[in-house]
Amino acid sequence: MSSGFVSDTVHTLYHDHHGWLSGWLRRKLGCNHQAADLAQDVFVRIMFSPMQQTIREPRAYLTRVAHGLVVNHWRRREIEQAYLDALMQLPESMVPSVEQRLLVLETLFEIERMLAGLPAKVSQAFLLSQMDGMKYADIAIELGVSERMIKKYMAQAMLACLTLSKPL
Structure with a gap:
């Protein structure tokens, strides 16, 4: 009995392992909110994955997907912190607006993904x-x-x- 876009496989996977995955992510990230966000991202990725029907070891698969998202999360935080550190070196009159900063950060994230x-x-x-x-x-x-x-x-x-x- 799947509802909307969620297959029975993803629904069962979510029901059986979401709590465990959230705990695993919480230990890795040290933050409940970030862990909850990344746990949802894991299941969204699986929902759109053609592999979802062939998952034999659910926790190993969830861990692999989550690990990739955690690595991306930390990379993004490093890039963001380096950019913010660089901004702190600028005179106040040259500091870009919040909108400009967000555009620059998104561009930096795209460049990082391209280089990776x-x-x-x-x-x-x-x-x-x-x-x-x-x-x-x-x-x-x-x-x-x-x-x-x-x-x-x-x-x-x-x-x-x-x-x-x-x-x-």
Whole structure:
């Protein structure tokens, strides 16, 4: 007897394991509210997953999905804290509005997701070039690859950046 979008599998999974998952998340995060939010996010992800019918070890599966969300949560908090720390260095007259800060944070989160989706050397080359201002030849030495490979890495990273762009 599924109701709306929730399959019997997800309903049973939620009923049988939501309390346990919330407790697990509470221990990881140290906050009831964040744990409740992430527990709901876990079940939303499962609800839209084609894998939901093949879950054999529910707690192991829930833990894996929740762990990924916890890692994303901590990454986002680190990015947000670094941005807030940078803002504190600005004169008050240059501090962006709340709306601008939210737009910048969302952009930073998108860039982080994009970089996380790239091979390690590609994202490393991109960061060394764009953040540290290193020349391709120096990046090649740093990463132990040819300068030609750095050009390929940068092309791959730039293509990923273009996919982040949204039409006006």
